[in-house]
Amino acid sequence: MEGVGVVKALGAEVRASDLAPGDRVVPLDPMLGTWRSLAALPAASLYRIPECLPELPAACLTINPPTALCLLERFVDLEEGSVIVQNGANSAIGKAVVEVAASRGIKTLNIVRDRPNWDDVAERLTAIGATAVIRPEEAKAAGAGWKPALGLDCVGGESATAIAKLLRPGGTMVTYGAMSLKPISISAPLLIFKDLRIRGFALSKESTPDLKAKLLDRVITLAQKGLFASSRFEEFALEDYQEALQFCERGFRDSKAILRISH
Amino acid sequence: MEGVGVVKALGAEVRASDLAPGDRVVPLDPMLGTWRSLAALPAASLYRIPECLPELPAACLTINPPTALCLLERFVDLEEGSVIVQNGANSAIGKAVVEVAASRGIKTLNIVRDRPNWDDVAERLTAIGATAVIRPEEAKAAGAGWKPALGLDCVGGESATAIAKLLRPGGTMVTYGAMSLKPISISAPLLIFKDLRIRGFALSKESTPDLKAKLLDRVITLAQKGLFASSRFEEFALEDYQEALQFCERGFRDSKAILRISH
Incomplete structure (x- = not known):
């Protein structure tokens, strides 16, 4: 490829x-x-x-930088100061998202799984423009005030659900990968009463x-x-x-x- | 209410x-x-x-007729001859959807759970304009050629997944209820490679x-x-x-x- x-x-x-x-x-x-x-x-x-x-x-x-551009441009009109949240933030696409978002003044809340060198990873993401880097278990508490308009999911399963819960009403989650191999699962009340929009994206498709x-x-x-x-x-x-x-x-x-x- | x-x-x-x-x-x-x-x-x-x-x-x-109007108008531009699919088609909203769709020349594929008087129910739905009425287990086979642009889900769980699978590429599923009390579960490949759009709707919200x-x-x-x-x-x-x-x-x-x- x-x-x-x-x-x-x-x-x-x-x-x-x-x-x-x-x-x-x-x-x-x-x-x-x-x-x-x-x-x-x-x-x-x-x-x-x-x-x-x-x-x-x-x-x-x-692949990765064009995907990051599309993820940030095709789904939600993001302005300077807008907030997005993403999981798998240390992936090549995740890092490209951080850099493109930072270049446009968009704030990024980045979820990275715990690992031996987590602090190094967080420091490197911050150095390229990440607004905040958190562990999955910190998402609920740390993300409460952020109200992101866009969530980017490359993990699926519980991690996708957590992102959907963090989104602001009317927010969009875009799934572009499935590292956990688990489906996207969203409760009906969340979908209905927060008016969420769930989408998918693959660069290769278009x-x-x-x-x-x-x-x-x-x-x-x-x-x-x-x-x-x-x-x-x-x-x-x-x-x-x-x-x-x-x-x-x-x-x-x-x-x-x-x-x-x-x- | x-x-x-x-x-x-x-x-x-x-x-x-x-x-x-x-x-x-x-x-x-x-x-x-x-x-x-x-x-x-x-x-x-x-x-x-x-x-x-x-x-x-x-x-x-x-509640029910205005909800049916919104479900058919707010999400996808449906023309005469367009196809939609819905579960819970025998609910009051489901019947209103059938009638409004029929009045606009929109074809409806209606999923109704098996029950003692299933044939009566199917006959009555057909009488008010349903194009086809099927049981959930017939969805995959009977729905294969329909390629609906819009799916309406008031059940959640497996039934929502079945509707998402029937949709045509770029199709939209709108969840407006959760009779099964189970979440909406969509595999990432389906979301990504069929470019599906998953939404929610509640009349009371707006x-x-x-x-x-x-x-x-x-x-x-x-x-x-x-x-x-x-x-x-x-x-x-x-x-x-x-x-x-x-x-x-x-x-x-x-x-x-x-x-x-x-x-």
Whole structure:
């Protein structure tokens, strides 16, 4: 899905103004096939990344930051000073949400599960703009006065219910993941008498290459202002994919696994 | 909440064009107090019912028919030929939904729990305009080709989940009751990849007397065309309220309990 590559040579019909050998490019089409060393691809399915962006963050630009932009823009009109709440706030999307929200003056209440290095995680989220970082069991008490207009849920189950309870009347919860593998469960009185709106979002559902390119233009602009630079990376050779998978299955990971493909 | 009364006399400041002794009136303010034989009330909190409407249906006009109108108008733009699905279709609101939908050329897929007189119930729903009436266990198979844009849920639990599964992509489910006392439970993939919208509705939340009067104007117009006349009634004297409550607790009731207050 994601990945960054380098243009080796141009086909005869590619305009030199669109791409040049040496350009770093990311895929615009889903499932374009990024786990390979060489590929002949249509220029329209590639997006050129500016040289100033480092290689590893560039490899992770096409899903998480555009998702964060959509989550903050498609569902509720948020103004400066608006409040949102999210669970899984230490995920790559969660961190991108914190950064985009902070850049717009939107306050974020961030729920992060307890873990050995919880204080470090909270400190790093605060450093990139989180207004508050709390543990799930603190949500009810700590979130009481916040009245968020938007809740972002990537966990489901009890965690989604807790977010719905924190929302202000007329608030919207958007589910974009299901880390707990449990369904979203909302009591009827909560839905009815708080007039909640429950929605779902998947970037993959609606991204034409054209829409995705427009989102990436905005992601790049934000990245050049310093956003989306907080990820940590753990590199693996493609041959060591099993080791990479084991790394991904570890709980409370703080870095993204990157496969490096040599040729 | 609901009820019909007769104007006995007018206060000095009430204009004769607004109300006259003998007029049948229903309450516009919630909790106005209808379980009594006499009351002095502001004219603005009462709505005059035309003489052509029978007494008992008039006593049940202020909640169920306006709720049906709101459920069909506030959430999804339904055109002639659109499809909706609802559970609890034999409730007073469910029947009002069938009638209003039929009057607008909207198709209704109606789920009614199995019961001794299921065939009678289905026949009566069909007579007032239901496109199809099915049992809950038939929903998956019978509803497969319908792709409703709107689902109305007054049951919750598994029944709400079944309705969400029947909806077309981008469809909306509105919960306005919780007969099963179980929460609404939707899997994250359903919410995310079908882009469902889950909402709640309560008439009581938003009805100013002015809004309610406008809704009742439209209800009366429809009632004069023959809608909302299918309810059956069981009358009880107010003194026999315990008997009325027992009647209300019976499963699979087909008539509404009406308290008659003598004076």
